[in-house]
Amino acid sequence: MTDKDQTTYSISELAKEFDITTRSIRFYEDQGLLTPQRQGQTRIYSKRDRVRLKLILRGKRLGFSLAETGQLFELYDADKSSVTQLTTMLKLIELKKTELHQQLDDIKVVLMELITVEKRCRDTLTDARTNDTKHVTE
Numbered sequence: 661m662t663d664k665d666q667t668t669y670s671i672s673e674l675a676k677e678f679d680i681t682t683r684s685i686r687f688y689e690d691q692g693l694l695t696p697q698r699q700g701q702t703r704i705y706s707k708r709d710r711v712r713l714k715l716i717l718r719g720k721r722l723g724f725s726l727a728e729t730g731q732l733f734e735l736y737d738a739d740k741s742s743v744t745q746l747t748t749m750l751k752l753i754e755l756k757k758t759e760l761h762q763q764l765d766d767i768k769v770v771l772m773e774l775i776t777v778e779k780r781c782r783d784t785l786t787d788a789r790t791n792d793t794k795h796v797t798e
Contacts, residue, residue, distance in 0.1 A: 669705040671696075674713055688716055691726055693733060723756050 675682045688694045689703075694712055696703040705713075712733065719729040732752070735745055 667707050668697075669710055671703050671705065674705055674710060677710075678713060678717060680717070685713065688713065688726070691730065693726065693730055723760065724752065728752055 669677075671682045671685050674685055685694065689696065693716055694705070694709045696705045696709055698704070715733075716726070716729055719732075720726075732745070732749065735748055
């Protein structure tokens with residue numbers, strides 16, 4: 661590592677810092693999301709790569725696909741205008757919220773179905789135990 665603006669990171673340093681595998685980092689590179697410099701076979705990651713990796717992982721936690729994250733990176737690289745970036749980000753957020761609300765509705769339906777099936781199973785089990793007890797005492 662060098663002076664503050666020229667800080668660089670190895671793949672193992674980033675993997676350790678973000679608690680991910682080096683394979684994951686190489687995958688993000690293969691997807692075009694990270695662009696480390698090379699010294700022979702050694703990858704040298706910049707502060708920009710580190711920030712991008714942090715954003716990739718945050719985006720994943722929020723449910724954004726790598727393609728969506730890549731789209732935002734492309735926008736930023738092509739057009740530093742915050743209006744375009746923010747407008748696109750708001751559209752992605754709205755889409756993600758809609759997806760999550762649908763998933764939440766689906767989860768609620770499945771939970772209700774499970775509760776119903778659970779109740780039937782418990783009732784059937786109680787009836788079966790009651791019938792077994794009747795047969796033993798007869």
